Amino acid sequence: MKQLLWAERRKLRHSKIVWIAVFAVVMIAVIVFAEGQFVFKGSRYIDGAGWFMTAAQSLATFFVLPAVIALLGSYMICREEQEDTLKSLRLVPVDEAKLTVAKMIVAMVFSILIYLLLFVITFAVEAIMHFGTLSIQTVWGFLFTYFVNGIGVFFAISPIVALVARMKKGYWLALVFAEIYSFAGLFASMSEILKIAYPITAVFNLSGYYEATIGNKAISLVILLLCITLTIFILSGFNRNSKRIDVQ
Amino acid sequence: MSDYVIETKRLTKNYGEQTAVNAVNVHVEKGRIYGLLGRNGAGKTTIMKMILGLTPITSGEVDVFGQNIKGREKRVYPRIGAIIETPGFYPNLTGTENLEIFARLRGTAAPNAVKNALDIVGLPYRDKKLFSKYSLGMKQRLGIANAILHDPELLILDEPTNGLDPIGIAEVRDFIKDLSTEHGKTILISSHILSEIALLADDIGIIDHGVLLEENSMETLKRKNSKYILLQVSDIPKTSLVLERQFGVTDYSVQDDHSLRIYNTSLDMAAVNKALVVQDVAVISSQLCNDTLEDYFKKITGGEGIA
Numbered sequence: 001m002k003q004l005l006w007a008e009r010r011k012l013r014h015s016k017i018v019w020i021a022v023f024a025v026v027m028i029a030v031i032v033f034a035e036g037q038f039v040f041k042g043s044r045y046i047d048g049a050g051w052f053m054t055a056a057q058s059l060a061t062f063f064v065l066p067a068v069i070a071l072l073g074s075y076m077i078c079r080e081e082q083e084d085t086l087k088s089l090r091l092v093p094v095d096e097a098k099l100t101v102a103k104m105i106v107a108m109v110f111s112i113l114i115y116l117l118l119f120v121i122t123f124a125v126e127a128i129m130h131f132g133t134l135s136i137q138t139v140w141g142f143l144f145t146y147f148v149n150g151i152g153v154f155f156a157i158s159p160i161v162a163l164v165a166r167m168k169k170g171y172w173l174a175l176v177f178a179e180i181y182s183f184a185g186l187f188a189s190m191s192e193i194l195k196i197a198y199p200i201t202a203v204f205n206l207s208g209y210y211e212a213t214i215g216n217k218a219i220s221l222v223i224l225l226l227c228i229t230l231t232i233f234i235l236s237g238f239n240r241n242s243k244r245i246d247v248q
Numbered sequence: 249m250s251d252y253v254i255e256t257k258r259l260t261k262n263y264g265e266q267t268a269v270n271a272v273n274v275h276v277e278k279g280r281i282y283g284l285l286g287r288n289g290a291g292k293t294t295i296m297k298m299i300l301g302l303t304p305i306t307s308g309e310v311d312v313f314g315q316n317i318k319g320r321e322k323r324v325y326p327r328i329g330a331i332i333e334t335p336g337f338y339p340n341l342t343g344t345e346n347l348e349i350f351a352r353l354r355g356t357a358a359p360n361a362v363k364n365a366l367d368i369v370g371l372p373y374r375d376k377k378l379f380s381k382y383s384l385g386m387k388q389r390l391g392i393a394n395a396i397l398h399d400p401e402l403l404i405l406d407e408p409t410n411g412l413d414p415i416g417i418a419e420v421r422d423f424i425k426d427l428s429t430e431h432g433k434t435i436l437i438s439s440h441i442l443s444e445i446a447l448l449a450d451d452i453g454i455i456d457h458g459v460l461l462e463e464n465s466m467e468t469l470k471r472k473n474s475k476y477i478l479l480q481v482s483d484i485p486k487t488s489l490v491l492e493r494q495f496g497v498t499d500y501s502v503q504d505d506h507s508l509r510i511y512n513t514s515l516d517m518a519a520v521n522k523a524l525v526v527q528d529v530a531v532i533s534s535q536l537c538n539d540t541l542e543d544y545f546k547k548i549t550g551g552e553g554i555a
Contacts, residue, residue, distance in 0.1 A: 007349045014340045014378065084336030087302055088394065091330055092353045093321045 004094070004102035008076065012106075017075055021068045021114050028064055029121040032056045049130040053122045053142045057149060057209055060118055061200065062186045063179075066157045069114065070178035073107035073154075073161035074171040081168070100235055107161065112150035119146035145207045152203030155224040157181070162234035196220055199227050252311070253278050253402055253434040254299055259308035261294050261458075268294045270458040271308065276436050276451070281428045283449030283466075284438040287549065291458040292438040293333060296406050299436070300330055312402070326354065329400035331408055335391025339380035343371055343390045346379055347397060356398045365393040368423060384411030392420065396427070403427065403435045409444060421448055446470075446541055456549040475538050476509040477517065482530035484508060490523050506532065 012018055032055050036046030045051050077100065080086040089099065119142065126134060157178050164174040185200030195201045195210065202220035205212040212220070254276035261269040269291040276282040284292045297303040299310050301317045310317060317324050337346040347362045358364070363373045369389040382390065388411050395403055405424070409417045425448060427433040439445050445452060446466065453463045462469075481487045484502055491497040491510070499511045513536060521531050 003352055003355070007353055010345065010349055011338050011341065013345060016340070079338075083339060084334065085338060086336070087332055088336055088350065089353070090302060091300065091325055091328070092350065093325045094353060 001098060001102060004099055005105060008102050008106040011076070011079075012110075017072050018110075021072060021110070022117065024064050024068050025060070025114055025118045025121065028056055028060045028118060029125070032059050032122075033125065035059075046129065049126065049133040050138060050142070052126050052129075053119070054209075056118055056122045057145065057204075060115075061149060061153060061203065062182055065111075065114060065118075066153050066182035066200065067175045067178040069107065069111045069154060070157040070160050070164075070174040071171060072110055073104070073158070074164040074174035076103045076107060077161065077165040078168070078171045082171075097236070104158065104161075104231075104235075108151065108154040111154035112147060115146045115150035115153070116143075119143060141208070145209055148207035149203055149209070152206055152224055153200070155227050156199035156203055158231040159227055159234060162231045166234055166237065197223055199223055251278055252276055253313060254282075254436060255311045256295070256299065257309040257311075259295065259298060259310060260306045261291075261298060261303065262306045268458050269298070272455070272458070272460045273463070274299075274436075274453055274460065275463065276434060278434050279428065279432045280450040281424065281435045281437060281448055282451045282453065283445035284436065284453050284455060285440070285442060285445045285545070286438075286455035287440050290440075290455045292440075292455060293406050294458075295455070296330070296332055296404050296436070296438060300328070300332070300404060302332065326398060327400055328402045328404060329395035329398065330404040330406075331388075331391040331395050332404070332406045334410075335387055335394065337379045337387070337390060337394075340378060342375055342378055343382070343386075343393075344374050346390065347394060350394055351397055354398050358399070361397055361399075365397045368396065369393045370419065385413060385416050388412055389416070389420075392423075401433060403433055403437075405435065405437045407439055408437065409439070409441075417444070424448060442542055442545055454545060454548060461548050469541065469544070471511070475513045475536070476511050477513055477515065477534060478503075478507060478509055478537050479520075479534050480507045480532040481524060482506065482532070483528075486527050486529050487524060490527055490529070491520070494523050495520060509537075 032052060033046065035055065036052060037044055045055070080089065080099075090096075123139065123142070160174055160177045160181060164171060164177065167173065182200050185198055188194035188198035189201045189204075189210075196205060196212070196216045196219050201210070202223045204210045205217055205220040206224070252275050254274060256272055256274045258271040258273065259269060260267065260271055272291075272295060274282070274284070274295065284295065286292050294303065298305050299312065299317075301310075301321060312324055313327065315324075337343075338349070341349075343366065344362060347365060351361050366373045369392050371386065371389050371393060379387070379390070388408065392405070392408055395405065403424075408424070409420050412420060421444070424435060424437065428435055428450075437445070437448065449466050451463070451465050452469060454461045479487065484505060487508065488500075488502070491500060495515060497510060497512055497515065500508055501511075502508045517534055521534060524531050
């Protein structure tokens with residue numbers, strides 16, 4: 001597994017998708033910063049300590065990052081067939097189930113890193129603007145929230161990654177599906193019940209972005225675990241299917 | 249246990265109603281180069297895929313290193329290097345980076361394995377050029393480098409010279425020959441180019457429409473198809489006696505009850521005819537034949553598709 005994880009990380013070198021993700025994170029920060037220039041009750045939003053770190057999360061999670069993470073995840077899985085490297089890997093031989101697990105782990109790490117990158121950018125701006133007002137506790141709190149968002153969003157979008165890999169219609173579909181899926185989270189957040197049960201907003205319940213009771217957090221956790229279970233179910237079918245089709 | 253590194257027994261592959269490979273018996277001996285020759289779509293790649301366990305077999309058996317490969321992949325694959333169809337690599341990585349991934353996954357111990365493999369095929373080590381920018385010839389070379397990276401005993405190469413320029417083809421040919429003669433590797437190579445196989449292979453299998461039409465050593469085939477005098481006579485035993493006793497000819501073969509081939513074409517046929525008439529043997533015809541391998545392959549495959 002260690003070698004597979006190393007290989008998956010290496011395969012992403014010079015990859016455009018990684019740069020697209022980094023660019024997306026920077027753009028989120030820029031847009032939210034611009035949004036923070038609006039004045040409300042005599043002061044700019046951005047002048048409130050912690051506002052930037054809070055606002056960036058919702059924009060990133062409802063509009064951009066789930067799609068980018070889904071794109072990378074499905075690209076990592078689909079590319080072996082599309083680039084015809086699967087037969088070379090089979091001759092190594094590489095266990096395809098382990099290979100898929102390695103890809104999913106790397107995609108999850110990527111999801112965490114992308115959220116942490118957003119945290120670093122937003123924290124840097126907050127530190128410059130409100131160094132005196134930010135407590136260590138607040139910063140740790142945000143770091144935790146971003147970290148859990150990274151894991152949770154990956155759990156939430158993982159069925160899309162698996163589904164697109166199984167559909168074999170091109171990994172760009174994952175971007176489209178995940179965009180619709182995450183955008184729908186915006187509407188789900190308006191309902192108290194859907195807010196707990198819809199996977200994207202369930203992430204916010206768990207991370208602490210939304211205030212939630214322990215019971216609600218438990219439900220959200222179960223929802224996200226169900227997402228991963230569904231992913232495993234789809235991917236196990238994908239591995240069996242790809243073995244059958246590839247060989248013809 | 250047989251001496252064959254690869255042995256197939258009535259190997260068959262059906263795709264629905266269509267039979268792609270039909271009861272093929274291939275025998276690849278240790279340390280030799282076996283050329284699988286056939287036109288495009290004849291079934292060469294399918295046979296190789298079945299040998300490697302990359303495609304299920306409809307019926308028949310495949311033994312690699314004396315045993316069925318199924319279920320023994322982890323032990324057998326490290327002893328095999330293969331290129332099947334076009335070599336697939338990661339387009340966003342350089343040749344070196346691609347090979348490093350496969351070397352690491354294979355657990356290749358030699359520290360210079362990647363550099364050595366690239367040197368052998370004439371590709372630069374640590375070059376910045378991405379695989380997506382490689383020419384077809386460079387891709388093919390990288391495929392060969394990947395196949396030899398872990399120093400395997402058996403190489404299975406599906407049309408390895410595809411896309412190479414004439415100099416590249418000659419280099420790869422010399423290199424493959426060297427792997428067999430100097431390093432004792434067993435090689436199964438496929439091609440639709442007769443001259444390629446003729447220059448390279450020790451043994452040859454001719455496949456057409458999924459059927460193995462002939463399997464023989466190249467020496468035997470060349471002998472079968474070199475220049476010869478075809479002599480048609482009324483009495484073969486008497487003719488043999490005359491040839492051996494009066495002319496010292498031993499290099500001939502009897503074809504049927506009335507014809508034989510004499511491979512010494514400098515023989516004075518007028519004198520032979522005269523001697524045969526004296527022995528009361530009627531000479532029906534005597535002609536110099538010059539069948540090339542190409543003529544032979546055309547004859548047995550129906551004449552098209554082999555360059």
